[in-house]
Amino acid sequence: MGLLSRLRKGQEPAASAPPTAHETGHVKLMIIFGIPLTDPAEEQSTPPGMIVRGDWKRIVTMRPDEYGYPYGVIPRRIMLWLARRARETGSPVIELGATPQDFVAELGLPSAAVSDVLWQAQRLFGASITLGDATVGKRTPTAITMRVAESFRFWDGQAGQVTLADHLFRSITEHQAPLDWEAVRNGDLSAMAIDVYGWLSLWVQYNTSVDSERLGWGRLHELFGHRLPMPEFEMMFADAANQAAPLVSAATLEALPDGALVRRRMHAAT
Structure with missing residues (x-):
């Protein structure tokens, strides 16, 4: 259940x-x-x-x-x-x-x-x-x-x-x-960047068997678009990804022509 x-x-x-x-x-x-x-x-x-x-x-x-x-x-x-x-x-x-x-x-x-x-x-x-x-x-x-x-x-x-x-x-x-409230409080994140930061943090924590995932613009728009026209959304998401990604050290997030690629950051063995 x-x-x-x-x-x-x-x-x-x-x-x-x-x-x-x-x-x-x-x-x-x-x-x-x-x-x-x-x-x-x-x-x-x-x-x-x-x-x-x-x-x-x-x-x-x-x-x-x-x-x-x-x-x-x-x-x-x-x-x-x-x-x-x-x-x-x-x-x-x-x-x-x-x-x-x-x-x-x-x-x-x-x-x-x-x-x-x-x-x-x-x-x-x-x-x-x-x-x-x-x-x-x-x-x-x-x-x-x-x-x-x-x-x-x-x-x-x-x-x-x-x-x-x-x-x-x-x-x-x-x-x-796995969200750092202080990072949000002290940062100048846009509304969409806060959403992307939360989503990316949770992706790292709960998708433990996945090293990378590619999401198309349609799926990203479902999650974050809020009825924005697609061209405007694509620009806003790319900016939000640039704001949010540095806050999650265990992953990278890259905006691509057809969507976005999230990857788990592989730390070198010590």
Whole structure:
């Protein structure tokens, strides 16, 4: 039984059943993959009621609340910071700091970004996510729908606080993610570069029997494209790969005319 199936039944994952690459990696970053790069409200007169990413085997569907979609760099930084705090404290209840400025500083953003951070946090905490997986069992697709946050409290004479949804908290804490929050915090990564960094890190950790993989532009667009026109996406991905690849010492990532090539870096024996 896969992790998603066990979570739906309220069971703890069996220690003797190693999680699959999808269960430990893809689920952990599904929310990042589901967050739009830009505001869907600015792309068309009627924003979509949901955004679907992935292929027939693995999909993430994000639905906004009345505040609209979270998008761009800020909610990605928020999610990675929350994941780190959840692992450090072992609690789904995350303190956001005494003031909004404290929270913004934790994210590595300038104080001038306070209003944008609060707006994006409100959108993120109110969004609903559906994780769909048809790989956990033969012809037995499963799905989990959850909000990012069970509840949240912004600053009104008291410290800010958010309580993560149970499924999200368990996905974060049951398996470590090979992501360096400080590298994201201190770097000037684009939204797509954060996604590529997360994906490349997980590729190294969980595809242990694979030394290299070539992905065509179509597959890359499924993972990272977010409805971008292909020519624009290809340029943005190449730039994102250049930003993200240096952060993952165990692999190389090269943009090619027909897609990209990821290779495990073979360290010389000592």
